[in-house]
Amino acid sequence: NAGVTQTPKFQVLKTGQSMTLQCAQDMNHNSMYWYRQDPGMGLRLIYYSASEGTTDKGEVPNGYNVSRLNKREFSLRLESAAPSQTSVYFCASSDPGQVSSYEQYFGPGTRLTVT
Amino acid sequence: DAKTTQPTSMDCAEGRAANLPCNHSTISGNEYVYWYRQIHSQGPQYIIHGLKNNETNEMASLIITEDRKSSTLILPHATLRDTAVYYCIVRVRPYSSASKIIFGSGTRLSIRP
Numbered sequence: 001n002a003g004v005t006q007t008p009k010f011q012v013l014k015t016g017q018s019m020t021l022q023c024a025q026d027m028n029h030n031s032m033y034w035y036r037q038d039p040g041m042g043l044r045l046i047y048y049s050a051s052e053g054t055t056d057k058g059e060v061p062n063g064y065n066v067s068r069l070n071k072r073e074f075s076l077r078l079e080s081a082a083p084s085q086t087s088v089y090f091c092a093s094s095d096p097g098q099v100s101s102y103e104q105y106f107g108p109g110t111r112l113t114v115t
Numbered sequence: 116d117a118k119t120t121q122p123t124s125m126d127c128a129e130g131r132a133a134n135l136p137c138n139h140s141t142i143s144g145n146e147y148v149y150w151y152r153q154i155h156s157q158g159p160q161y162i163i164h165g166l167k168n169n170e171t172n173e174m175a176s177l178i179i180t181e182d183r184k185s186s187t188l189i190l191p192h193a194t195l196r197d198t199a200v201y202y203c204i205v206r207v208r209p210y211s212s213a214s215k216i217i218f219g220s221g222t223r224l225s226i227r228p
């Protein structure tokens with residue numbers, strides 16, 4: 001199993017450009033998440049999806065949109081990129097139905113620079 | 116979710132036990148203590164979690180005080196690969212819906228040769 005995969009690994013955008021970050025998981029998890037991590041900081045939750053067809057805002061949703069395309073895929077879109085969105089973006093998945101334990105599995109990250 | 120307090124940084128000699136403290140004095144009775152770590156440039160990795168009993172797995176041990184106001188993550192024989200930022204998180208364990216993890220700043224652990 002690949003776990004959680006993210007594309008692209010690196011991206012440079014100009015201010016005002018748009019792009020979509022892709023995330024997929026092959027663990028049949030119900031829930032998926034998007035975080036951003038600024039240099040020297042902890043992770044902050046942007047959006048999450050409890051299950052297919054639902055999405056909810058996290059701590060820092062402004063400037064982003066998400067789509068839960070199906071159970072496997074959860075994409076993050078920047079409609080008009082700004083330098084303040086320069087960050088590393090992590091996707092994660094989890095399955096709250098596993099009552100014996102609970103953890104989130106993270107992808108390798110997408111490093112985004114907006115100039 | 117309860118707030119946690121961790122030291123900003125620590126260091127430990129390779130081969131020794133690394134003990135990472137976490138204070139969570141406002142923890143509620145139904146909140147668990149979780150530990151994650153993030154090795155440079157990688158996504159966070161789950162380590163261990165517990166409610167009130169001490170827990171051990173192949174990666175680490177978790178010691179929770181009797182009043183549950185603090186805990187310690189123990190890496191029994193630290194190696195250079197354990198150099199990472201360690202996050203202590205307190206939260207309710209979810210059963211039926213997605214539950215957010217609120218990451219703080221964590222403890223930057225450096226293992227010296």
